[in-house]
Amino acid sequence: MKPNELNVLVIDENRIRAAIIEEGLRDAGYGQVTVIDQMHGLARRITELNPDVIVIDLENPNRDELESIFQLSRVIQRPIAMFVDKSDEASIEAAVEAGVSAYIVDGLKQERVRPILKMAISRFNAFSRLNRELEETRSELENRKVIDRAKGLLMRSRGLSEEEAYALLRRTAMNQNRKIVEIAQSLVTAASLLDPGAKE
Amino acid sequence: MTMSHAITAGFVPLLDSALLVVAKEKGFAAAQSIDLTLVRERSWASIRDRLAVRHFDVAHILGPMPIACNLGLSAPAPKMIVPMALGLGGNAVTVSTALWQAMAGEGATDDLDARENGVALRRVIAGHKGEPLRFGVVHPYSGHNYELRYWLAASGIDPERDIEIVVLPPPDMGDALAQGLIDGYCAGEPWNTFGVLKRGGHLATVKAAIWRSSPEKVLGVNARWAETHPKALAALLVALHAASVWCGKLGNREELAHLLAQPGYVGRDAELLLPALNGNLPVGGGVVQNIGDFFVPNAKAATFPWKSHALWFYTQMVRWRQISHTAEHQQVAAETYRPDMYRAALKTLGLAMPSASSKVEGALAVETPVGSSGALTLGPDGFFDGGRFDPDDVDAYIQAQRIG
Numbered sequence: 278m279k280p281n282e283l284n285v286l287v288i289d290e291n292r293i294r295a296a297i298i299e300e301g302l303r304d305a306g307y308g309q310v311t312v313i314d315q316m317h318g319l320a321r322r323i324t325e326l327n328p329d330v331i332v333i334d335l336e337n338p339n340r341d342e343l344e345s346i347f348q349l350s351r352v353i354q355r356p357i358a359m360f361v362d363k364s365d366e367a368s369i370e371a372a373v374e375a376g377v378s379a380y381i382v383d384g385l386k387q388e389r390v391r392p393i394l395k396m397a398i399s400r401f402n403a404f405s406r407l408n409r410e411l412e413e414t415r416s417e418l419e420n421r422k423v424i425d426r427a428k429g430l431l432m433r434s435r436g437l438s439e440e441e442a443y444a445l446l447r448r449t450a451m452n453q454n455r456k457i458v459e460i461a462q463s464l465v466t467a468a469s470l471l472d473p474g475a476k477e
Numbered sequence: 478m479t480m481s482h483a484i485t486a487g488f489v490p491l492l493d494s495a496l497l498v499v500a501k502e503k504g505f506a507a508a509q510s511i512d513l514t515l516v517r518e519r520s521w522a523s524i525r526d527r528l529a530v531r532h533f534d535v536a537h538i539l540g541p542m543p544i545a546c547n548l549g550l551s552a553p554a555p556k557m558i559v560p561m562a563l564g565l566g567g568n569a570v571t572v573s574t575a576l577w578q579a580m581a582g583e584g585a586t587d588d589l590d591a592r593e594n595g596v597a598l599r600r601v602i603a604g605h606k607g608e609p610l611r612f613g614v615v616h617p618y619s620g621h622n623y624e625l626r627y628w629l630a631a632s633g634i635d636p637e638r639d640i641e642i643v644v645l646p647p648p649d650m651g652d653a654l655a656q657g658l659i660d661g662y663c664a665g666e667p668w669n670t671f672g673v674l675k676r677g678g679h680l681a682t683v684k685a686a687i688w689r690s691s692p693e694k695v696l697g698v699n700a701r702w703a704e705t706h707p708k709a710l711a712a713l714l715v716a717l718h719a720a721s722v723w724c725g726k727l728g729n730r731e732e733l734a735h736l737l738a739q740p741g742y743v744g745r746d747a748e749l750l751l752p753a754l755n756g757n758l759p760v761g762g763g764v765v766q767n768i769g770d771f772f773v774p775n776a777k778a779a780t781f782p783w784k785s786h787a788l789w790f791y792t793q794m795v796r797w798r799q800i801s802h803t804a805e806h807q808q809v810a811a812e813t814y815r816p817d818m819y820r821a822a823l824k825t826l827g828l829a830m831p832s833a834s835s836k837v838e839g840a841l842a843v844e845t846p847v848g849s850s851g852a853l854t855l856g857p858d859g860f861f862d863g864g865r866f867d868p869d870d871v872d873a874y875i876q877a878q879r880i881g
Binding site for chain 2: 320335336337338339340341342343344345346348366369370373374378
């Protein structure tokens with residue numbers, strides 16, 4: 278059996294992440310990759326697929342179920358080891374750090390499994406980076422909206438230009454050692470408390 | 478106050494995470510100069526892995542799991558110790574409406590008696606056609622798995638031939654029951670109360686009725702961390718003990734329910750948590766049963782890590798063929814629980830503590846004063862079938878269960 282003939286199963290309820298891992302594995306030449314994104318009938322699916330390696334999200338609450346499936350020899354005939362090797366602490370740590378765990382059929386050589394685990398770890402990391410960036414972009418947008426509303430309030434109530442309103446927000450933030458968006462948020466909150474019916 | 482010990486603890490959102498939550502929220506950890514960080518996890522497997530790679534120093538964990546780790550039954554396997562238990566009792570067996578009706582037809586009653594309701598279940602199973610009944614537990618190495626099997630086996634039901642046992646996450650049990658994917662389950666709280674009140678389930682029996690004053694969750698500690706941080710660990714045991722005293726007071730249960738209800742902890746309505754905390758369990762059909770020993774966080778030396786508890790879990794691992802019985806395995810199991818560390822950490826508090834590290838389980842029919850000061854009482858601790866476990870004669874117990 279060539280390395281790329283390993284039968285890899287990816288269990289992940291997050292379809293986007295599962296797709297990212299699947300793509301990575303296929304790019305690396307692993308042709309036999311199956312993705313399961315729902316837990317129903319897991320035991321039967323695993324028996325049918327008879328995978329050599331299972332990659333699963335550490336946060337998946339069904340990990341306990343998975344471990345019991347492995348334990349029941351009538352479902353999976355071969356014992357399963359977790360991660361690459363029990364003693365390979367660095368790999369285990371990197372995997373747990375990334376939020377992935379891998380179950381590997383005992384007897385598979387480390388060097389055949391390691392690239393898959395490495396791939397999963399790097400893809401998990403890439404996915405969380407992507408998520409973080411998305412999150413940052415989203416909050417950036419939110420922040421800009423709040424600042425715009427605060428500027429509008431200042432422009433109306435104090436007759437300032439947009440630039441002057443922004444300068445005032447920035448100066449106040451600097452003086453109080455806070456972020457502009459925090460000052461803007463306080464202003465918007467205060468305005469809505471003082472005049473709940475007003476539209477800014 | 479400057480904190481001298483930073484400790485990270487993992488927990489699963491269940492009622493028996495109470496001691497850790499209270500230690501943090503009520504300031505018992507801070508009083509011992511501990512900066513306690515609690516991290517919620519969704520599976521016991523993740524708790525174990527993150528203990529192994531030292532994301533967690535300590536964790537709320539299933540009583541048998543550290544033993545399984547030390548026996549090499551799961552990987553990655555951190556060497557673990559258990560210097561403290563996190564209470565006694567707390568589980569129940571919930572069944573579907575259909576199964577309950579069938580059991581009631583065979584004499585099962587709302588009083589949750591393990592013997593009568595076990596016999597009723599056996600009769601139902603004897604007359605059952607089609608696919609075997611399916612029961613959910615939370616993990617293969619769990620008190621839930623072992624007490625369910627004990628109850629079934631002692632009721633004349635073979636848990637491997639007559640029914641099927643599957644593992645499910647506790648929050649999914651109620652839905653699986655309502656959808657007919659399982660016919661019953663053994664889980665911790667609030668998932669039985671949830672199953673009964675929200676998913677039409679009915680209690681069949683409770684852990685306290687199967688084996689009174691029996692062990693459940695413990696404090697699992699990475700052994701290497703314990704070796705290098707003895708002061709922090711001792712301080713944590715003092716803080717958790719103080720938390721157990723607080724949790725033990727009936728007057729605090731309402732506040733406890735609200736603490737645990739917070740989104741970062743159990744994250745469910747306090748109304749769902751309070752029944753089990755008070756031991757007033759909704760049984761089904763509007764009936765409520767008071768079970769005095771349902772939630773025992775402090776009384777009866779509830780936090781003492783008895784070696785006999787570790788050894789009983791071990792006998793069940795052997796019984797259900799998870800491991801072979803050898804003198805070496807038995808020793809690993811017994812040495813996982815560390816009453817010596819418990820005593821050393823708490824000795825300055827002047828508490829009444831058990832002088833022995835093991836006891837014959839099932840020997841106390843009534844509440845019995847122990848220790849020189851008389852301030853501590855143990856029991857009753859009986860198994861429902863009258864069984865006794867003598868930790869000095871593990872071989873005989875294992876042999877007897879093999880035959881039975």
